Amino acid sequence: MILNSPFEVKLYTKESVELPSILKDRLSRIQFISQTESIDDIQEMFSYASKNQLSIIPRGAATYGMGGIAPLRRSIMADLTHLNRILDLDEKKKTIHFEAGLRWWDLKNFLRDYSLDLYTYPTSLFSTVGGWLSTGGYGVNSFGYGHISNLVDSIEVVAPQKKKRINRQDRDFKYFMEAEGQLGIISTVRLKIREAKPSKPYLVFFNNTSEASRFLSEVSKSLKTPPVHIAFFDRHRLEHKNLHLNGRISFPRMEGILIVFEDLASEEEFLSLVEKKKGILAEDYLAAFLWNERYFPFSIKHFHPSILGTETILPIENLDHYITRTRKFGKNYGISLSTEATLINGGEAVVFTIFPSDPKKLVHFAHLFLTYSLAHIASKCDGKPYGIGTWNLPLTEKKFSDKDIKEYLRLKKELDPLNLLNPAKSFSPDWRIVYLLKLAYSTSGLFSNGNPFFRPFLKILSPNREKHQRSPLEPDACANCGACIAVCPAYFTNRSEIITAKGKLFLLKQLLGGSSIPEAAAENIFLCLHCHLCEYVCQSKLTLVPVWDKLEAIAEKTSERPEEKIDEFIKKVESHPTYTKLLDSLGASSNNIHREMKNV
Template identity: 30%
Template sequence: MDPTIIARLSEIVGENDISTSPLERTLYGHDAAPIPGLLTRFFKTTPDVIVRPESADEVARILCLASDSKVPVIPRAAASWSLGGVIPVKGGIVLDLIKLNRIREVSRDELWVEVEAGVVWQDLMEQLLEQGLTVLSYPTSAPSSTVGGWVSTGGYGIGSLKYGHIGQQIEALEVVTPGASGSRTDELPRRSLFTGLYNHDPRSEIRSVSKGTANPKMEWFLGTEGQFGVITRVKLRIRKHPDRTAVRGVCATRLQDLADLVGELTGMREVPYCVKVLDSGLMALRRKLRGVDAEDKNLVLAVFDGSAKEVRAATAAFDQIVSQHGLEPIAESLAEAEWEERYYPMRIGRLGPTLLGGETIVPLDQLGPVLSEIRSLQEKYHLEIGTEAHVVSKGWAVVLALYLADERKALRYMTRLAVIRDIVHIGLTHGGKPYGLGLWDAVYVRRRFGRKDLQELKRVKKRLDPNGIMNPGKFFRADTRFGIPIPMPLYATLMNILSLACRFL
């Protein structure tokens, strides 16, 4: 990278918040999933420089500079996502958002909070709890992941069944978009909902986006993985901390029995705060980790919260539904212990040495067959695989299947990547979608959005990011460092070969 760009970046963020150290740059070439060495040859995963801005103004000036110089910018928060969204494909500037970590304002009366995008969910929840408040929903990665990261990716997690997708909880966003080099798009609104904030470079685009904003639309920044700009602030609806929480668990040998049960739970008058299914493979891995023998049972956890009266009514209704289904409740203490584990689905990775996983969002009425087919991958590939499914709405469940691998055995490890493809395909064949795209699942972009929405997103990309500097080479297509995208037929052939090899290696 041109040293003058580095010098100008240093002027913007200050010399303590910029790094070109080889060690640090190597570390910033990774996310939660280890990349096989062979694949790194096709991508320039090591960034040229890392910067840590601490205001929207600094972000705006960085994007201006990058746009003028046509240098890639990769937003990076906690890097807890594993689809390669924070990994550079052609080097460039990694924009580490760790310093945008202030909780700006809390309104107890109107029940909202305004935070910078790099605020970690658990920190936010702890601060709110001191005032008897809490968030509506959060990802299970809450101990490390950030508010902006979840807005930019999946947005479904614990509490989604009751309160909906993160997009339904956002009142306003502050975003910085790069704009064209040397110009600005004056027709776009720039009135701030977050008053008196900026004193930015006149060519940069710091925008406030709320539900009613037509241009830009809030949806353009939900789950679009840093393609259109950087989210710097989020105004979120919150709630009073519930008086009571009750956890119930039910186990069964047949997955379909539990799938039928969860379908009925979504129709309850007191909507559960969370309903999730843990298949017998996951339970076996958990027990193995604790050194206990496996039991071939699948589990459903249902969590209810609210006033003491509401929780009493909901748990009584739940017990009745369970008994009508002829299913076996587990002891409340066991259910509560499972609930305490909710932040650590990846802990089984300690059995690894490596943990890989595939994720898909599927229609709820297909949950039984999807879980059974994923289960059958265990035999097909001689793998230890476990699956967790979160019911996120009346019609949909997010399914995360995890399996053990060993990155030290390079060839074998490569073949294990085919299993991720199989997991996503099982979802797709049952009317589901990929849950995210990043680098590794970018080939499914059309399946995720459909033709019409994808065309609109491509138009938006051209307008908001005309020089294509925002997180390039992923989401819309997986680009190699040579500028050649990975075409779907090549990807499919490669995965078929790996899949075949995976059965025998």
């Protein structure tokens, strides 16, 4: 299916963190969205693109956020989320073979019926498998099971020049991980899976970051049966979580470390270590709550219009230093920074430092600039960027060595000699853009220690730090995480994100910005079952359904209610196999993922 209305194109290019409009407006246009459902579709798209001199931006669930799907050339965007069939489940060998557009959430749900589970999965559970393989790979349980590439048996890549199957043992395998769609489109994946296992989370509090980071390096190395997941939450990050609690229970103002075991053999050893390191063991319910919050990495979005930040891979021993520096940095510029770190092995952690910002305010632009300064700080602490996308293009050489780049280019030449796929990104950078960004990046370095000229100016402009509950009617309330898409019954029948909560919130944003309802969206506004499922999974924890009623009221002013279409829609939904399956899984058991996912 082709989606080519300007509104849909805008919607599909939207990412969870948007590029500043000054940059975005300079980007080339996406010609249309192509929803590919098979390898043939992809190949057809390739030949169309090369004939018409268009590039191709592969897109999963668009949850990456680093400008990974920003078009730097005139392009077709390939929506791969409909390439999502499960092909084969081998219960004996414990592998599953499926198309890579499948969402992790759907995969996890599917496996649940067989009492099977994933080893690791991303914190944004609504991203696609192919997307995570191409961009990140570290997430929940990464400490225990490592990078996702360790768990992939083989992948199939479709590139303009050829189709290729690559096993984990192959020399080139690692280059296809985190290639950000520049080498080809991952079409199928064979993934290792395992029996479902209960997990037991512990939360330990520390008075300061140095105690916490000492404990971290100890706990990650000394235990005989190590935990599967270790994450550090600094006190400000825990404070964010408090906003969602009712006040009767709350996290103390301390640094917290979440440790999750699947095998409790070393429990005693662990507890004595906690005692020795002067850690304070939190109540079970706090630990459980924090563990459950792994499904809601963006819940802070509920209180702030936009979240900016950096994501870096940092040596654990530098974590303390890093946090001290960022805190000082935050104080200097009047921004409230918070940090979360997920350990990926005995020595490194993926560190996620964020701060709220309001894109409506002038200071937002300065804030964007400050994220580069944060990257500087990380870099001084031996940090590497976690992903490149567009935003981190100046940091490419920090992630890839020259040797790596050579290998990538060799493969690129073999698979995609015309450079159709995601061009002008890390392997074939557009120097004009890179210079611009590099200039910004290196200037930002001057501010990383607190520039005396810039500081007072920024402090005046810095946002009111009072938090208030956000209403979905505010234009930037949506985190663009795509969770609602995976559960929307209307999306099952219509297959355009325009119909989902994400689409409708975007529409609302446009309406509030003064534009009128685009034709493509007018009728779709009414195709909603009022099922509340979007609300239940919303990462920003927004109250959505009343908003749909308001949106309908607005739409009814200009166009009539499409009664016939509504009837047809209901008939379609009621008999739709995907929806039936979803309902079955909702009702299936009491300990199911939907209940876990349901907002607290």
